[in-house]
Amino acid sequence: MRLSQTKHKAMLTALLLAGVLLLGGCSLVVKDPEVDARQIILEVNGETVDKARFTQIYNNAYNNAYQEQLMYQQYGLIQGINLDPDQILLDTLDATAKDLLLHQKAHDLGLDGLTEEETAAIQEKAQADYDNILVQVKDAFFAQSTLTGEELDAALKAKAEELGFSMEVFVQSGKEQDLHDKLFARFAEGLTITEEELQAEYDARVSEAKTKYEQTPSAYGTDLTGGQPVYYAPAGYRYVKQILVKLTSDDDSDIKALKAELAPLGTALTEAQADADEFKALLQSESLSEADQKYLKEQQAGLSGDEAVRLGKLLALESLEAAEAEELKALQAKVPVYQALAEAQAAYDAKNDELKAKKEAALAAIQPKAEEIHALATAEGANFDDLIKEYNEDTGMPETGYPVSEASTNFVTEFTQPAMKLSSVGEVSQPSASDYGYHIMLYAADIPEGPVTLESVSETIRAELLKSKQEEAYNAGVEEWIAAAVIRKYPERMD
DSSP, X not given: OOOOHHHHHHHHHHHHHHHHHHHHTOOOOOSOHHHHHTOEEEEETTEEEEXXXXXXXXXXXXXXXXXXXHHHHHTTSSSSOOOOHHHHHHHHHHHHHHHHHHHHHHHHTTOOOOOHHHHHHHHXXXXXXXXXXXXXXXXXXXXXXXXXXXXXXXXXXXXXXXTTOOHHHHHHHHHHHHHHHHHHHHHHTTOOOOHHHHHHHHHHHHHHHHHHHHHOTHHHHHHHHTTOOOOEEOTTOEEEEEEEEEOOHHHHHHHHHHHHHXXXXXXXHHHHHHHHHHHHHHHTOSOOOHHHHHHHHHHTTTSOHHHHHHHHHHHHOSSOOHHHHHHHHHHHTTSHXXXXXXXXXXXXXXXXHHHHHHHHHHHHHHHHHHHHHHHHHHSTTOOHHHHHHHHOOXXXXXXXXXXXXXXXXXXXXXXHHHHHHOOSTTOBOOOEEETTEEEEEEEEEEOOSEEOOHHHHHHHHHHHHHHHHHHXXXXXXXXXXXXXXXXXXXXXXXX
């Protein structure tokens, strides 16, 4: 999930502020703070963690949980931030106990040493991470600061330190990751994937993909274009290459602006139509509230009694003769709800006509270029790929072209329909106009129905299966260590 720069900064600012509040609010009212800080919170095989150290670990865990919920809130996945400090405490105890145990085992196995190269790599990554934090702290706390040079650098480092971020923290984190990687490699050593396991997984993925694409054929094109692994191709797909002649940037901006102006007019028209439909329904209702009766009376104030009756009868008819349609139109012109509908329709139509005229002018401006390219593409001996390199303005097109079928939903119809009307491989379409410009398409190749070959995906499947098997072995081994360890936890001492 990628956050916009603005949302990322807002999230970070809130997170860092939360860290300040959290770190500032963790001190306990006790008679002897130093003695309290030395209380043992966790013991693993005789190795202990005191309250001072564990409080730092807990604060980091709480901040991480806060960051995650804040991200979810930014995208509307949760309504508000509702953390459970007690559960975070218990989870942090478990995680810390596990880390201590892994350290002990790594030491016993002789895996906790570092070569010069490993130390240098950890130091380099830690420096990059620390520099990034300083940039974020600057954005969050010093955006309006007048400090510069060494004074600003010192202030940034001091604030980062206050929030629990330092170069030492990142170096230690790098060492922890190195240790875990070495333990993982120890458990993964010697594990392999048999040909039988590879074949079984391939068959399962092919079957799953076939079912998926039979149920939703458009998903194949979406997955393939999005770079997702595909194991089966449904019927009816082809590769289509295009040369896109885009609208000029000025015309494109003008069209987008007109669309933005049209959108609220469309909303207003929809609302006016809903009001008119409600008025019609009330006229035909046999049971009306006092408020509804008052509303109808207000709406029909411009009609005589006979006209009001006639309006109701005409609205109830399923079909109208030409004379009846004219009569209805004249009566509706005297009713405010229909007057509002007519005004909304007129405003929408006027802006839509302006948009259509702008699109036509924009397309006319690039039409000569599109026709010239089409002539080159259909000339004897033409090389469409060479023309793509020279003229295509669609920078996102895959080298093979787009996978297209009648079921495709991720392309504009002005692209899909002409692409599917091409009757044979190598045929080039006439320029097709859309909101993007002109599309000149080549039927590049058919995509045969059926499963992909095992050879083409064996490397991917084997790597994924091996990773899964390694993780299972690692997790099982760690669980055995945890079960055999002497672990004592004292969460009540954090109160």
